[in-house]
Amino acid sequence: MQVNRKDSKIAMAHIYVAMIALLLGGTAGLLQVLVRSGEFKLPWGIGYYQVLTVHGVLLGLILTTFFIYGFQIAAVSRTSGALSAKQRLLCWIGFWTMTTGTAMASAMVLLNEASVLYTFYAPLQAHWIFYLGLTLVVVGSWIGGLGQALRWMQWRKENKGQTSPLLSFMVVCNNLMWFVATIGVASEVLFQLLPWSLGLVERVDILLSRTLFWSFGHALVYFWLLPAYMIWYVVVPKVIGGKIFSDALSRLSFIMFVLFSVPVGLHHQLTEPGVDGSWKFLQVILTMMVVIPSLLTAFSLFATFEIRGRALGGKGVFGWLKQLPWGDARFFVPFLGMLVFIPGGAGGIVNASYQMNQLIHNTIWVTGHFHLTVATAVVLTFFGACYWLVPHLTGRTLTKEMNRLGIIQAIVWVVGMGIMSSAMHVAGLLGAPRRSAFSDYGGADIASTWVSYQIAQAVGGTLLFIGILLFLYIFVKLCWFAPKGQEEFPIAEVAPNAEKTPAILENFKLWIVILVALVLIAYSFPIFDIISNAPLGSKGYKLW
Template identity: 70%
Template sequence: MINSYGAKAKVDPKDAKLSMAHFFVAFGALALGGLMGLLQTLVRSGKFELPLGIGYYQVLTAHGVLMGLVLTTFFIMGFQYAAVSRTAGTHSNAARTTGWVGFWLMTAGTLMSGTMILLNEASVLYTFYAPLQAHWIFYLGLTLVVVGSWVDGAAQIMTYAKWRRNNPGKPSPLLSFMAVINTVMWIVATIGVAATVLFQLLPWSLGLVDRVDVLVSRTLFWYFGHPLVYFWLLPAYMCWYAIIPKIIGGKIFSDSLARLSFILFLLFSIPVGFHHQLTEPGIDPAWKFFQVILTFMVVIPSLMTAFSLFATFERYGRGKGAKGLLGWFKVLPWNDARFIVPFIGMASFIPAGAGGIINASNQMDQVVHNTIWVTGHFHLTAATSVVLTFFGISYWLVPHLTGRKLTKAMNKLGIIQAWVWFIGMAFMSGAMHIQGLLGGPRRSAFSTYGDSQQALDWIPYQIAQAVGGTILFLGIILVVIIFINLAFFAPKGEEEFPVGEAENLDEKAPMVFENWKLWLGILTALILFAYTIPFIDIIQNAPPGSKGFKTW
């Protein structure tokens, strides 16, 4: 079945199989990573000790890697692969084979790294900073995950390129364009983490070199680490921009505005890693200041997104006869999990974005840097705005891919799950923010705090985090139940893959948005300008180096 845009109304079953393979790994990581998160909050409450000699930093690393890297990367690749198939047409056999190769490389790397973490041979947190050292198999596994994601992304680019060849002079389907923007950003960003792993950490862990330059490795990591956040966010934006309007029965406010915002995210999300290193010596303050400015440029596409979304909601509401300033708010489909779950994620991004402004500000960052405030912010952005939107996507995408229906029971359970998640995160993230303002450190177990009065003052907030973590784990159980039901047990049927149409179909997106030579050229220039001279300074003025340690 073909819609008015020439796109297939249903993802091809062969493509659906590959997307579902990604989702099986993603939701498996969610279940195990969620359990690790629960154990962390219980330990920090001071009321629980890990059994069987399991270390706190062991479960902390497992939680970060499984939730921050495995869950997100596999879900995003599975979602984008399906979105490109739905809007740009069925993947060719070559693209599908490429996708499977990427999937198995990522899966093999995940199993390698995960095994080392569970064996306590890689308790180095998800940032794996030197001089902490992990087993070489952990680093090799990470390399395979990164390379596999490049191959996986190449399959999407191949299908997009085929569509462009077959439709010269026409703007590509919006969802496919967005997916390719995110894939390109991911490939460019992961060059940094691939470089530090391949040329520093892997040879070091194999004993081929005695020392690594810690500042170089941290700089390469944060060249990747900040765009990693936008790699998580942009698929949620894809849903907000192009899918939610269809779900509510409205129209996309502006196709061109959506494309422009994604291009701006591509340009301003990568050359800004120094704002994560504001307290580190060895980097000229002028370059830190420059990258802070570039960081704040991301506020522009973020505000564009907020304007576009609420314009869509208001226009839909007015069309339903809503009156007054906020009358449109009442007529939104609050009983539809496909809408309300991502909407809670959208609303959560308002305080999350405010916290991000604080983290990126040189003066205010001094107050919260390396405190558990940062962890609370992280859980508002990635673990609420992003993850709740991913859950909302899965509630219609999984049955679409498996040929089943989202039943009323699962729809209701999805809404319950979203509110359970919101309540749990309000407890946990709220307590983390407050404890951070009181000086509570991040990455630390309760036993490391000592018996000072300040540590005693933190206890109520740590208990609140444990309460929130427990509620969140209940939310994870509900998500897993819904996923299994929609994948295997829901009644057979046709579930829509909703793709919105622009409000003004006569308004064609300018073809300059498809000029990849232009945008990649500007991106390259920004990266070279932001990093070349600072990197030369870091290498020329480097101290002798840091010897590694086998464990924390």
Template identity: 75%
Template sequence: MQSSFIKIDKKDAGLVMAHFYVAFIALALGGLAGLLQVLVRSGRFTLPANIGYYQVLTVHGVLLGLVLTTFFILGFQIAAVSRTSGTFSKGSRLLGWIGFWVMVLGTGMAATMVLLNEASVLYTFYAPLQAHWIFYLGLTFVVVGSWIGGASVINEYIKWRKANPGQPSPLLTFMAVINTVLWIVATLGVAATVLFQLLPWSLGLVERVDVLVSRTLFWYFGHPLVYFWLLPAYMAWYVIIPKIIGGKIFSDSLARMSFILFLLFSIPVGFHHQLVEPGIDASWKFLQVVLTFMVVIPSLMTAFSLFATFELFGRSKGATGLFGWFKKLPWGDARFVVPFIGMVAFIPAGAGGLVNASNQMNQVIHNTIWVTGHFHLTLATSVVLTFFGIMYWLVPHLTGRILTKQMNKLAIIQGIVWAIGMSIMSGAMHIAGLFGAPRRSSFSTYGDAQQALDWIPYQIAQAVGGTILFLGIILVLYIFINLAFFAPKGEEEFPVGEVDEGAERTPMVLENWKIWLTVLVALILVAYSVPFLDMIQNGPPGSKGYKLW
């Protein structure tokens, strides 16, 4: 019997699953480190075997913030392009494998140094904290490997455009390319600071580095990193969720335009992470705060498109009243429910982001654990739950298995467990942050003993929430292993939505890369060129000669 589903080629599926294996190993180890971290913060637990608190914190941040996300996203984007633009050529697939193994090598190098306590510098690896040179070289390999893997996606897009002149590319492919371009442009900053500053410094080739320059280059990368995480979730929300619920994509053009705006406005805004740092003129900080708030526009476009899709579907099923469509959604389908929890979490997460980016309100919460709570609502809830929702259908599609009713029910339970744990942990972080509880500190490192005692209830709440989250990680790992190796053989659909018949035709100007890349470069130059030159020319006394290398 011939399959009714369009299947991804087995060789492409093998490449995607290789990325997923690394991603979920990182989830297991990083999640364990996170559990140890919140237990230490509670003041009721001491790490064994002379393991340092910041060592565990670095493991948690690097594995979950960088390794899990990068490997999952690259794997998902390869799958999305293969599904919508056709099987990868041998050359593109080879690029994908080369990129994968270079990233694995780099991850192994960096992880080894962290485990040996030679790189307890947190995931931001701020100077003057210094790691072993192998850690920095490993990070370089991870970035370069991701560029090679990204090149395979871009290569397939170019191949499709040549074969289909004058036609808009498949929406998922277009979105994957936008996110790949965002990643390549953003990682130029972190590559520069690692190659020209931190690596020579750790090798002893230079005596010191300019901290302001290194932080500026990091946050040139660090903020668009958030959108590199978020855009694959948006890919699922825009294109895959409509198919899962039985509806249609509200507008192809709106989806493409929102992704273009994310590309334009997510990169030249790193200064809003440096609002309290000296050495950057206030007018340039103000400009980047304004550009940061511009990201609200595509976010609201996304919310509008999603709820328009939900309402159109509900009306087609006979829903009446303002919110009658809500009851018509498939609440028994984990492929929808788990990402939907992530969508709901993005409402308070987005509101918290506006606080972080506001010059005045940022003064209240800067470097408090509020920021950590916000981070866990955006990445660890909205993004990660959507990734889990993707995994629940993509892994069985790739492995030739099915999502059984039992695993579907367990996946819904996992999403609920995650929501409960994160509500407790992130809520406690937000409240404690408003009272000034510091970020990245353990119970034993607080300077004021009485103040530490005042925060104990919030630390215990974080430990309770973190423990519940770890149970959620165990559940998702169990489901992943089942879907990869033990679920019954069968066919699971890779759902790709169709555009609503009433939507406007997609204009080809949205794929005119000359326009959008020119605007992107112009925005970056306007936002960074003058303040960056000012940092180099007017650095602190004695810094001449090793501003960049």
């Protein structure tokens, strides 16, 4: 089944913006690691933190959001049917709202009016246009997400009593989680940062702003991750010729991610003195609960791989591995992402553990962790998806040459990331701070402790930039120069002996009630305490 041509245009529009963000954000990342090596200075008065903000915003927020929405629109159209005119209009309105916001925020960063990093922590202050631009990105994502959800709801009405398409169900889960998570950051920007940057208020409560940001900031990780899971669960089994191990288990893992991804942001604030330790403890427990759906996913995927490998003649304990299609970039590239996610997940447990977090908090270890999870597990999966998604949407085919180059690109990426991320982790254990330029380390003696690791980061970062150029070359070829034809949008079927999916898993009324309850339990009392104990402003009134 082919994605509707009109829906393909919307999907590709999102992906085009994502690729522009990849190029610009990747260039900024290269400049960062070169500066930190101590052997390079930025030209033309460009500031290090200006470059750092470009890298974080364009790759962490814009690349991911636009690619995810492009993929999800195509996924819903492919599995639930073509969008209606109204649903398509909502997706276009969402796209242009997000694009306008991206242009506004990017312009302010490039003008050095918003060098506040992608976390935009107060008391660092950006131009009000930057904050308004990011607000438009969030609002646009709500509008586009509504268009996708309405198509799933329409399918449910037209097919009463039937289990909805798995991929569309997963899209709705991800959008629901995203909507709930972004309420916090939207509130921060609209009611604190925008009035503050416009001069309408003198000061803001910094602890409250950070708490509202991190109510979104950790769920953002799962917003990046769940589309990769969609590809792992639904697409990769079809690519290898296998079946989905269990539809019910797949849906259960996504419901668990929805429930446990939002009320956990305080584990990013374990060193904050203004938040009571009992609430931090509660949210650390909820954070660790996410390990369960992660392990369910690992079990389901490798069961699928083993069943398929043995069906092809694999013998012995690991003989089935040899039977998998290692020469197919559509499998090989996301599989590398899965493997890298294992140490990435282990590092996440360190980050969320109170005692161990004390050692690595605000060190470059955390940056190395993000580059394993998001910049490798997620991004490599997105790269692998492009090798079938882009030609499917553009009416082209994946040639043997592009397939081989895709495998080479993934190897370059993993080698580069292995060098850079390993150096970040080790330097972090030695105390090297995150977000800082080489010149800010506080003296030659201190800087010399980490200099070899900074050079290693520059080497790895250079390889990663080469990987970006290779991927963009493949992308351009698949968009406009590959032979015309039809490339499959792979959707795997459920294994015939799998248990029937319980209807309760699609009862979103129940899951939304539980989600809201968890968020209220996790955040209502901490935020009440923060507001109640807010300091007085200079005019004698509460900041909140």
